[in-house]
Amino acid sequence: EAQVTQNPRYLITVTGKKLTVTCSQNMNHEYMSWYRQDPGLGLRQIYYSMNVEVTDKGDVPEGYKVSRKEKRNFPLILESPSPNQTSLYFCASSLSRGKRDTEAFFGQGTRLTVV
Amino acid sequence: SQQGEEDPQALSIQEGENATMNCSYKTSINNLQWYRQNSGRGLVHLILIRSNEREKHSGRLRVTLDTSKKSSSLLITASRAADTASYFCATSAGNTGKLIFGQGTTLQVKP
Numbered sequence: 001e002a003q004v005t006q007n008p009r010y011l012i013t014v015t016g017k018k019l020t021v022t023c024s025q026n027m028n029h030e031y032m033s034w035y036r037q038d039p040g041l042g043l044r045q046i047y048y049s050m051n052v053e054v055t056d057k058g059d060v061p062e063g064y065k066v067s068r069k070e071k072r073n074f075p076l077i078l079e080s081p082s083p084n085q086t087s088l089y090f091c092a093s094s095l096s097r098g099k100r101d102t103e104a105f106f107g108q109g110t111r112l113t114v115v
Numbered sequence: 116s117q118q119g120e121e122d123p124q125a126l127s128i129q130e131g132e133n134a135t136m137n138c139s140y141k142t143s144i145n146n147l148q149w150y151r152q153n154s155g156r157g158l159v160h161l162i163l164i165r166s167n168e169r170e171k172h173s174g175r176l177r178v179t180l181d182t183s184k185k186s187s188s189l190l191i192t193a194s195r196a197a198d199t200a201s202y203f204c205a206t207s208a209g210n211t212g213k214l215i216f217g218q219g220t221t222l223q224v225k226p
Contacts (some may be wrong), residue, residue: 004157031212042218043158043203050212058213090157094212101207102147102166104214106157 004105033073036087045084121217134191136220138204
């Protein structure tokens with residue numbers, strides 16, 4: 001089954017404790033991205049990757065890191081989480097930036113609480 | 116930056132009625148997409164309309180696009196309680212593959 005898998009689904013952590021949210025897709029998609037969703041603000045892009053070893057900042061990259069060492073994986077790293085990073089996070093993938101009319105596939109989300 | 120603005124923010128209707136949601140955007144686009152999100156879950160793609168298309172249908176969904184007004188509408192006909200969800204428009208522009216989402220319309224369909 002074609003899917004984007006995020007782990008964990010729920011996470012409560014303390015300020016400053018490094019964490020990683022994993023994302024994996026099995027559709028051989030080139031483009032992957034991370035979004036955060038907050039009430040009243042909609043979905044905002046954090047980072048994106050157009051291919052292996054190619055990553056770039058989205059609209060709200062501060063406090064986050066990503067890597068793209070393999071095509072299927074795109075982990076989101078919070079080196080020193082703070083309470084304002086409490087949010088619902090989504091990973092998404094799509095076929096290729098060269099094909100402009102493609103849909104995005106989303107993971108089920110990770111609800112992160114930083115206390 | 117927010118590209119899509121959606122209207123209304125919330126909509127409550129009875130089962131069997133039609134639901135219409137609107138989306139406006141600011142810049143030229145390649146396509147506009149609509150997604151559905153059940154409470155706290157991932158977004159699911161519903162329909163994509165290209166910038167050179169004016170109307171598209173998929174089952175009970177009808178999407179229109181007016182590039183001169185930079186607006187789109189999503190119509191769900193004969194709504195069902197299972198249609199209760201949040202609906203987001205998203206625009207794609209340029210060659211990066213980036214989608215910019217609106218803030219969504221929360222639809223409640225009462226049985």
